[in-house]
Amino acid sequence: MNLAKAYEPNQYEPNIYALWEQSGAFRPSGKGEPFSVVMPPPNANGNLHIGHALDMNLKDITVRYKRMNGFDTVFIPGADHAGFETWVVYEKELNKKGQSRFDFSREQLYSQVWDFVEKARGNMELQLRALGTSASWEDLVFTLDEKVITTVYGTFKKLWDDGLIYRGERIVNYSTKYQTSYSDIEVDHKLEKGTLWHIAYPLIDKIGEIVIATTRPETLFGDVAVAVHPEDERYKDFIGSHVVLPISGREIPVIADEYVDRDFGTGAVKITPAHDPNDFEVGKRHNLDRLQVIDFDGTMINTPDQFIGLDVAEARKKVLASLKAEEYLRKEEDYEHTVGYDYKSGLPIQPLIKEQWFLKIEPLAKRALKAINNGELSFYPPSKQHVLRQYLENVHDWNLSRQIPWGIPIPAFQNEADPDDWIFDERVDEKTLKIDGKTYHREEDTFDTWFSSGQWPFIVTDYLDGGELARFYPTSLMETGTDLVDRWIARMIMLGLYATDKVPFKDVYLHGMVLDENSQKMSKSKGNVINPMDSVAEYGSDALRLGLIASRSPGQHQAFSTDRIIAGRNFCNKLWNIARFAEHKLGDNYQPKTPQPQSLADHWIIGELDNAKQAIDRAIDKYRFAEAGDSMYHAIWDGVADWYIEAAKDQDNLDLLAWVLNTSLKLAHPFAPFVTETIWQTLPWNDGLLINESWPEVINYDEIAAGEFGRVQQLVAEARFVAISLPGNEKYSLLYQQDSLIEDNKDLIQRLAKLKSIEAVDQARGLRLAVSGREAWLDVSADTLDEHKTNLEQRLVETHADIKALEGRLSNENYVAKAPEKLVNESREQLKEKQALVERLEQELAVL
């Protein structure tokens, strides 16, 4: 088999993936301890972004590693209908055609969006394949699959029966653009410079006026009271009297409520229950009307004629103009405050009153907190546990309803004759139900996507039904972005515990965001988005994987680095060329036998690979992907390529060479699956697939022999260093006296140190390689020798300094007494070595 000179990923990757997939390698083996990872379902109609690539890579490394380690492994893929996200995209399409959602029935819209998503869905799955994701495709779950809906309804019913579901008029975060409510976490709060307007409300039954302060003058038409603090001396006498609303002329009472902060603004506040959450609460306490003056489409209603139909911003301008004209405006001051924005459209969120379905979250949150406090989950990084705990301690009831047709319908029906009579019923395809002579109308709202996503781990494993994958629940690892701690992780824990009595996963790994090369957040509007598929096309899937995980720690945002991707590509090429060398050396007819170490290099490389394996094991165990990758990278590049391949050129231990190659491929496989499998497939002596191989077993080796090879390396390094620091580019001969290490490794040393020759001599001459500790000399002329003198002197000075430091440490009684014995002994050893070195250097200098 002849391999091309350089690895061309695109020639092999698709075929290799198909080979894996067709072989059934991604399916759980049914043998061994279960290990499961659930894919955070990517948006079915979208493209993967670079964050997905990182996400999938980290999971896939773990999954491949566990698979090779004999676990019964499953990586369950998903696709998300992404209710709101998809809806936004789809509605844009509708708008392009001059249509709107209101032109269609729910059923029509739903089926249209379904088709829309169906078309786009394959794309996302192809991209996941290009990333090398070893997911069990047969087990893929779409978030609108029957089993998802069944489970979600089951959970909703249970919550309903437990009295945790209620319907209520609340102030909700309303997107007037998309005409749906949001949950709290879908609202972006931005601090901005605004104005606090002081407006006079004249008293009716007394002389004078009360000046209120507001940031939203346009809502004054919805005012139903002015509130002051009950103990505020300035206003005490006015409580119970009335003021007249400017412009509208309506009369409203002055009330007292502790909620008012006497020190803020004027100490008097207008109460608008329909458009402010605090006012809503005040209104409830004082039994006030709720007067809606902003409609769900964001325009003014129930105002004097000249304002009706204006949008909020225009209305504000006109109201202020009127107030000014009629001399009600007392003061304008700059004021910095937070304003809620629609995270999708960037438009302000309107707090509006709407009937919604709510979930009483407290009991669920308490249970989740208990599980966290009991240490039932481990977090990577641990600090995120604190973030989650804080969220759970302050969480508000969850608004489950969304006013978008694309989603899981809320299975509830309302009695026509009694609006407060709601029943649970799963027949959501019926518009009306007749039960016991009563007529019920279907709820038109759908569930918040996160309500179903929050149940993902036990849905996809069919845990409640005891399905085939039920043994994989609770899942082993939940790996996702730090931005999803609240909206997803928290909810999975709460709903998982509620529905299954178990935490849904044991380990939570959170990765940070992948920023652009300038450490800026990637966004479409900035135009700095990096498409992972472009990277795959240019550098290969493995290169992207290696580059993405390199030097990346959990929970930490980090810039994307093309340099690292290139380094990854180069590594793949390095592996490729190691294989080329091995195949050339072994030939097509090589038949493997049990590998036995013979040379020093053989022993040494076994030890190196063993160390690397252990380092990878330790790192993966703690999800330190970057460290694991680094250990693998250096063992193969520095150990195998730079030293062992060189040594192998002078020897013919073919069985061990084949073993080194196979072991390298295994160790690298989780980090670079495509290239390793590609190579594996070209090796005539290997059967089957690398993906199914077990994690390498290291063979026995002699540590002393391995250490001897270390000395050869030291000698080579010394000879290289000395030779390069000498004037000219001459090649020198190495002379030595009775040194079997040199004698036995002559060829290797000569080639690696670029020596003219190596000769045994009786009488030494030339430049002694003092540092290496061997009786060896470079055969240089007297002139050259002289040039080298300062170099030696410099070393002597440095070595003396080292000795001084070591002596200082060892003469410290506390150090000797308190530091671990091993450490103290090491220091003593070092001191001896350094002292010996000084002797050699001095001898050498004396000769010069």
Next chain:
RNA sequence: GGGCGCUUAGCUCAGCUGGCUAGAGCAUCUCGUUUACACCGAGAGGGUCGGGGGUUCGAAUCCCUCAGCGCCCACCA
């Protein structure tokens, strides 16, 4: 208003529960066309680990403090 994180070589970042001359990739400089690889090899330079204080035999690592940067959460008009 709370909380979290960051500040280590020119750049981007590792450095776990404190312990050898603080590492990597890229960049820079020198040398090298050795029959696996120039997507290469051999070497070199480069860091008072943000400032200050403390604990300790020993701190980049733990504690306090100051400074700068970033993020998340939060219904004060």
